[in-house]
Amino acid sequence: MRYAVIMAGGVGSRFWPASTPEMPKQFLSFFSSQSLLQQTVERIKPIIPTDRIFIVTNANYAAIIKEQLPSLPIENILCEPQAKNTAPCVLLATKKIALIDPDASVAVLPADHYISQPDVYLDVLNAAFEHAEQKGMLTTIGIQPHRVEMGYGYIKYQKNNLASTGNELTTSVYKVDAFTEKPNYDKAKQFIAEGNYLWNSGMFIWSNKVIQKAFEDYAPAMFSVAASTLNKSEDFVTGATGITQFFAQVESISIDYAIMEKAESVSVLPGVFGWNDVGSWQAVYELELEKDAAANATNVPLDAIDAKGNLVRLHNRGKKVALLGVEGLAIIETEDTLMIAKLERSQDVKQFGHS
Amino acid sequence: MRYAVIMAGGVGSRFWPASTPEMPKQFLSFFSSQSLLQQTVERIKPIIPTDRIFIVTNANYAAIIKEQLPSLPIENILCEPQAKNTAPCVLLATKKIALIDPDASVAVLPADHYISQPDVYLDVLNAAFEHAEQKGMLTTIGIQPHRVEMGYGYIKYQKNNLASTGNELTTSVYKVDAFTEKPNYDKAKQFIAEGNYLWNSGMFIWSNKVIQKAFEDYAPAMFSVAASTLNKSEDFVTGATGITQFFAQVESISIDYAIMEKAESVSVLPGVFGWNDVGSWQAVYELELEKDAAANATNVPLDAIDAKGNLVRLHNRGKKVALLGVEGLAIIETEDTLMIAKLERSQDVKQFGHS
Numbered sequence: 001m002r003y004a005v006i007m008a009g010g011v012g013s014r015f016w017p018a019s020t021p022e023m024p025k026q027f028l029s030f031f032s033s034q035s036l037l038q039q040t041v042e043r044i045k046p047i048i049p050t051d052r053i054f055i056v057t058n059a060n061y062a063a064i065i066k067e068q069l070p071s072l073p074i075e076n077i078l079c080e081p082q083a084k085n086t087a088p089c090v091l092l093a094t095k096k097i098a099l100i101d102p103d104a105s106v107a108v109l110p111a112d113h114y115i116s117q118p119d120v121y122l123d124v125l126n127a128a129f130e131h132a133e134q135k136g137m138l139t140t141i142g143i144q145p146h147r148v149e150m151g152y153g154y155i156k157y158q159k160n161n162l163a164s165t166g167n168e169l170t171t172s173v174y175k176v177d178a179f180t181e182k183p184n185y186d187k188a189k190q191f192i193a194e195g196n197y198l199w200n201s202g203m204f205i206w207s208n209k210v211i212q213k214a215f216e217d218y219a220p221a222m223f224s225v226a227a228s229t230l231n232k233s234e235d236f237v238t239g240a241t242g243i244t245q246f247f248a249q250v251e252s253i254s255i256d257y258a259i260m261e262k263a264e265s266v267s268v269l270p271g272v273f274g275w276n277d278v279g280s281w282q283a284v285y286e287l288e289l290e291k292d293a294a295a296n297a298t299n300v301p302l303d304a305i306d307a308k309g310n311l312v313r314l315h316n317r318g319k320k321v322a323l324l325g326v327e328g329l330a331i332i333e334t335e336d337t338l339m340i341a342k343l344e345r346s347q348d349v350k351q352f353g354h355s
Numbered sequence: 356m357r358y359a360v361i362m363a364g365g366v367g368s369r370f371w372p373a374s375t376p377e378m379p380k381q382f383l384s385f386f387s388s389q390s391l392l393q394q395t396v397e398r399i400k401p402i403i404p405t406d407r408i409f410i411v412t413n414a415n416y417a418a419i420i421k422e423q424l425p426s427l428p429i430e431n432i433l434c435e436p437q438a439k440n441t442a443p444c445v446l447l448a449t450k451k452i453a454l455i456d457p458d459a460s461v462a463v464l465p466a467d468h469y470i471s472q473p474d475v476y477l478d479v480l481n482a483a484f485e486h487a488e489q490k491g492m493l494t495t496i497g498i499q500p501h502r503v504e505m506g507y508g509y510i511k512y513q514k515n516n517l518a519s520t521g522n523e524l525t526t527s528v529y530k531v532d533a534f535t536e537k538p539n540y541d542k543a544k545q546f547i548a549e550g551n552y553l554w555n556s557g558m559f560i561w562s563n564k565v566i567q568k569a570f571e572d573y574a575p576a577m578f579s580v581a582a583s584t585l586n587k588s589e590d591f592v593t594g595a596t597g598i599t600q601f602f603a604q605v606e607s608i609s610i611d612y613a614i615m616e617k618a619e620s621v622s623v624l625p626g627v628f629g630w631n632d633v634g635s636w637q638a639v640y641e642l643e644l645e646k647d648a649a650a651n652a653t654n655v656p657l658d659a660i661d662a663k664g665n666l667v668r669l670h671n672r673g674k675k676v677a678l679l680g681v682e683g684l685a686i687i688e689t690e691d692t693l694m695i696a697k698l699e700r701s702q703d704v705k706q707f708g709h710s
Binding site: 016017303305306314318319320321322323324325326329331333336337338339340341342344345346348349351352 | 371372658660661669673674675676677678679680681684686688691692693694695696697699700701703704706707
């Protein structure tokens with residue numbers, strides 16, 4: 001059976017003041033009445049029912065998740081007692097699912113991305129499942145780059161299409177050559193020019209047995225801690241000795257570093273389905289479809305004179321906003337804070353969260 | 356005895372959204388806990404006690420004035436039943452004071468200007484009173500221009516100093532040659548270059564008998580309406596037949612047009628006392644002395660990154676403001692409206708008030 005593990009433990013401050021450590025990005029609604037987490041669940045529901053969806057998160061967020069996903073079984077919320085990056089989270093969920101279904105295949109997905117073409121996305125995800133199940137390979141979905149971007153890691157792949165060599169897939173599948181770090185501008189430009197590079201989206205699909213074997217091979221210490229702490233379903237309950245011991249003893253490391261970069265045989269499927277990691281207020285502005293004639297996007301009544309390209313997001317929907325002669329601003333108001341930032345500087349708003 | 360008449364009927368929208376028709380500029384506090392009206396009264400109190408100060412206003416503002424000036428006798432608030440510009444207001448107050456003190460001298464003053472050197476101002480005002488009382492001339496105070504300004508009327512004066520011809524005044528006094536309209540840029544530049552031009556501040560000082568004679572000579576129709584409607588103190592009570600008839604019958608005209616431009620013998624005293632008509636949010640920004648190292652002026656806690664020269668005025672003093680990469684903005688929030696405007700465009704905010 002197919003399962004999904006949604007990673008929802010992020011504490012990002014890129015959407016300050018709307019996002020806070022108490023209410024990070026994945027629980028916020030940007031272009032929809034649904035939060036990014038809710039959208040992530042809705043998106044995969046046609047192929048994976050909620051009882052086979054697991055959420056790995058911080059214990060502080062369990063209440064928000066229960067509220068946002070009332071149909072999710074409570075035991076499907078796995079709470080990390082401390083943040084140890086993504087590899088321990090993945091192994092935790094892997095062990096949990098292994099107890100339920102030894103023959104599971106699993107998609108590990110971020111909770112806070114936006115996808116404008118969910119149907120196309122599901123086709124790619126289904127193809128990735130089929131490939132992972134048939135070939136027993138660690139599989140990832142890479143995003144076809146459409147600009148020179150220094151903010152993401154890249155996946156280099158070998159140009160011969162695995163899908164053309166005898167299987168039934170309609171989607172191309174390539175063998176991964178290397179996972180690379182975030183490049184500088186020249187390197188990013190070169191990657192795009194070479195053509196066989198994709199953005200690393202953090203979406204992984206594999207047979208649950210194959211990823212366990214990969215942990216055993218490439219992260220043996222962590223695997224062995226898991227073997228001695230995570231054996232029965234009670235070990236996964238929030239605050240239990242098993243999960244607590246596991247997180248106390250393992251190193252903090254990403255799944256990319258711990259497994260993907262070391263594994264010999266990884267496959268990648270290129271995806272073109274309107275993916276956006278919604279990394280800043282500027283991304284929110286760009287993704288917003290409802291804009292007025294002067295390209296202002298607002299969630300409250302707006303009176304604009306010579307004002308264009310502004311994003312207005314107010315907590316109090318009853319308030320009116322008037323703009324005169326201003327351009328390219330993010331105007332964000334929460335209950336207790338008003339932020340006004342140049343949209344082009346919006347990646348710097350996290351500095352406010354630390355002050 | 357000396358009296359003051361403060362013109363406080365303005366309904367200006369230059370401080371939208373803080374100013375509204377219900378609460379115009381003269382009742383707002385900008386650089387002080389006191390409103391501009393309260394400051395105007397405080398400024399002249401050393402020479403004119405409140406029982407000799409009259410306020411001409413719109414009936415809608417009577418309650419605000421009572422609240423802001425609790426020591427003012429209620430009968431000193433004169434309420435226009437309709438707006439007919441300044442000449443009828445002046446004549447109304449003139450007639451009211453004539454009933455109380457036939458030998459009064461009167462200063463007519465705007466309610467909404469700021470003066471940074473009130474002591475110097477009082478010296479000039481005293482000199483103007485002395486001159487008006489001794490010479491029986493209509494007298495005005497002109498502001499020494501310090502920039503090419505197209506937004507004010509100018510007063511041209513004859514260069515021989517009347518004060519040097521035998522009287523006791525320490526302040527220069529000149530004979531007015533002409534009152535001029537707001538000039539274009541070239542004309543304003545020429546006025547400054549010529550040297551014998553002052554800004555028309557709308558402050559007038561005269562013997563109450565002399566101004567009555569001037570109305571009789573230059574505005575005989577209005578004078579005659581007043582003679583038949585405003586004869587006893589009951590005629591001045593809000594809603595009384597006298598005052599209602601008077602305003603219904605007189606034409607709408609400014610004191611400048613009706614009297615000052617026609618009068619043969621008008622004197623002017625140049626004033627240099629830190630006068631500012633506080634005509635826009637930009638003026639408020641410039642007059643504000645308390646600014647941070649990046650020249651931001653705020654009335655709430657401000658966290659600024661690469662943000663300078665901004666004016667922040669929030670109704671809710673408990674709210675925090677964060678600014679990133681923005682410059683020269685007026686950020687004004689009332690209970691129900693947030694306005695963000697380029698300070699240099701702030702003379703245009705009145706457009707919002709009309710929409």
